[in-house]
Amino acid sequence: MDDGNAILLLSCPDKKGLVARLSNFIFQNNGNIVHADQYTSKRGKFFFMRIEWELNGFGLSREEIPVVFAPLARQYEMKWNLHFTDYIPRMVIFVSQHLHCLHDLILRRHMGELGAQIEAVISNHTEARDLVEQFGIKYFHFPIREKNKDEQESKQLALLRELKIDLVVLARYMQILTAKFIGNYVNKIINIHHSFLPAFAGGNPYQQAYDRGVKIIGATGHYATENLDEGPIIAQDVIKISHRDTIADIQTKSKDLERIVLARALRLHLENKILVYGSKTIVFE
Amino acid sequence: MDDGNAILLLSCPDKKGLVARLSNFIFQNNGNIVHADQYTSKRGKFFFMRIEWELNGFGLSREEIPVVFAPLARQYEMKWNLHFTDYIPRMVIFVSQHLHCLHDLILRRHMGELGAQIEAVISNHTEARDLVEQFGIKYFHFPIREKNKDEQESKQLALLRELKIDLVVLARYMQILTAKFIGNYVNKIINIHHSFLPAFAGGNPYQQAYDRGVKIIGATGHYATENLDEGPIIAQDVIKISHRDTIADIQTKSKDLERIVLARALRLHLENKILVYGSKTIVFE
Amino acid sequence: MDDGNAILLLSCPDKKGLVARLSNFIFQNNGNIVHADQYTSKRGKFFFMRIEWELNGFGLSREEIPVVFAPLARQYEMKWNLHFTDYIPRMVIFVSQHLHCLHDLILRRHMGELGAQIEAVISNHTEARDLVEQFGIKYFHFPIREKNKDEQESKQLALLRELKIDLVVLARYMQILTAKFIGNYVNKIINIHHSFLPAFAGGNPYQQAYDRGVKIIGATGHYATENLDEGPIIAQDVIKISHRDTIADIQTKSKDLERIVLARALRLHLENKILVYGSKTIVFE
């Protein structure tokens, strides 16, 4: 029977013997490593690792693993997370009026390709409601105005807690989230930006790309931080354009890109392949 | 016998009948059009065209063409240039200490792939001298210091005039050219910038890319303008990087990209496929 | 008011003055050309053109255009088609059990991005029915068995005639169409093949790609011909893979690619930008 795998994501100051200590920890508890990825930053001498091993036959229960691992982690001053591949994360999608990324995620779910459960869609507009509900997903309308913003965000946070949300996806959500909101979901909010960051940060990147006359446009999936477009980048991709492309053409091409880049960033996150280090990501593909 | 082709590059306010008038001009002089590309900007209603026709059998001599065409051009307020495919433009390459683009151009010339004659290489350093001279190309050393800059540039301009230079290539030349210099070669100076502009303009884009943690890096070939990195973009391309890439790795990957993007921009220019419109290019590929 | 544009797609043996004759035809009837693309094959000396002009103010009605144009076309032995940009083509989608491309097209339609009307979905399976009908599109089930194949195809053809279908899209339809079927819709059937043709033609290209150990996989949108995977190619794109990608990973990556390549091929067809020449396409992008 398949009991799933355990995944340990960790980082710490580099020391001799780290790989040996970690692989021994798995081996001595009778685990079978199926993936092991390791990276040492040359600057700063920092060590990053992702180990995945089979739970089937492993000598520790899911509850025991963190208890037994904690002393070793302390000794090396590790920051670490433990995940299990058979846990289905609970996701919420924020969206405004551009719905292509939302649609894409809904269809991936419909095809059984999304490694997460869409618990709800939250929007400051109503365009998405029909399609969302048609697919049996809960839809919540939080209209945002200048003066109700804090209040609405508090309600959203309460809803997210109630729904036990693990991951927030900003699928072209046009509202700035407060530092408080982001502080509640550090490295758990993925945003899709419709440009090749850091080029064309901020508003209307299609127009900016058109005006500058670039020959390639891009899209960027990243963790949201307080300074929205400066968060750690997870995935980027690009597509060629020419002088013949109007802003409408740029938008059409970009939308395909945005859907793919967001899906890719999301998959990497859901497969627990990302470690954040300062303003950058380590992605163990 | 092959007499080569004539190429007319023109732009003017859009009017009905422009294509007909221009193609009639060729036809009535017994010309055979081999390429015709046309573009009308929706904003500004501006018309751009590139027509290429065979000189063999054409009713006007090379000297007569501009004379006969001028009245038609005036009538439609055209900006226009006339080129002949069998003319080999005279090119000078400016370089500092990073020589990969220079080497690439020298080898393309050696393989007979470069549609231009390298008349000289100009450098503020001496690293390039041996290889340049080994291939039988003239090398000129113009060391640049704070206080001799204007004087050296004047000498460079004099040299360029003497060599009857049609095209200046900045193949990783680390000096800022003055407005005066650029004014002498408007849309005739091609620069390679080692980033995906407008991201990472200015100095040390490799470091900037590394620090920002982007997942893709790029290179940009563009016409030099007074604000160097804001000139009209001709060609761009990108390559993926990961967290494992050190700055040295980024440099290695970028250098391949820079060589290809510069060569592509150069080819488009030498094939007379580019029209500049404001800060953008129309590229008839 | 916007009356839409007319588009003429034509090919004929190359002769002097063709561009002039064609642009004069438009101009003399008071038309304004908004796009003109032309290509002359060096081998075979064949001429291809796409001209698009505004109907607003044009001196001929839609019905008169072909009548007036016919003599000119005959004189130059042209093959030609006339299209109007405000006509919405009627499309049918054939699908089997892999539904990602179908879903993608349905969502593009839902977002108003598809320049065609999906009149019906036809399948030899039933998996697609619910979603198709949920979006208000007609679904027809034609189960195919060895001995009923011809009969079912005749019924499909009758249905297509009844629905006045302009374009057939094979969105991962796993049945071979007969020469008779294809003969009814020459260059009007677009197939998506899940490999970079001509590599991995035929069945199970994911497995073939995995077994060969390629580092890049692709997808190909093409017109269906009697020898299915040898039809004229419209669009191709690729994505990198590595030894870590299982067949399931290859499939996941490929599905994104297939959706985009099919959508791109479809868009080029619907914008009347494709001319077929032997087993190849001229695509005026």
Add this chain to the structure above:
Amino acid sequence: MDDGNAILLLSCPDKKGLVARLSNFIFQNNGNIVHADQYTSKRGKFFFMRIEWELNGFGLSREEIPVVFAPLARQYEMKWNLHFTDYIPRMVIFVSQHLHCLHDLILRRHMGELGAQIEAVISNHTEARDLVEQFGIKYFHFPIREKNKDEQESKQLALLRELKIDLVVLARYMQILTAKFIGNYVNKIINIHHSFLPAFAGGNPYQQAYDRGVKIIGATGHYATENLDEGPIIAQDVIKISHRDTIADIQTKSKDLERIVLARALRLHLENKILVYGSKTIVFE
């Protein structure tokens, strides 16, 4: 002082505890792991690993490492190789009349970017001689005719042995090597094929690509095996083409691609990042 690193490349049937055993081997001899990459094939349950550690401070001398490691390797039935990063491999380049890849490698060497020493260039033609010798590299001419082929190959093999060659690069060498030749350098001969294999294997892939009307062309760097174009693929890349590209244009675009793909395949080999498994490669990038 920098003593360089040791790299162990190994493969064996998968067993529990392999990572632990291997990392312990390094740790117990006081080594510091700087890279560790591991892959387990799901089919066949085979284990592959690349470990790189610092020699500085390591408890075993270069000569002792294989002696001490051998018993462990035997126990797990490993196939393994040991490399040192400060060893400069000795390379020979075979070339015929298309010299762009040769030129590229010579320039990379000139720029100090090639992690190998070019000991000699071998050709069945004389075009390359001048440039090769101009850069101070030995050039050997082995004209090949039907009846002297075996004899010439024997002489080439003798020369390679004399030069203590580690790696053979076929930089567009148009002769088929015998099984005997290849048997002497298994997984040590890198060939560049000017197509996206397995499409357009064999002769004249430019023409084949042109005739088929593909929209993308590619290049493939691979280990040479008896069936030349079926060897394990190391690296591939592609570039877009259109109907406007003549065979000469395709060649020009392809040549850039070939240079980059060959250089990339070569770099991966020289950094000891490749394990061959059947007809495929594991590339630890």
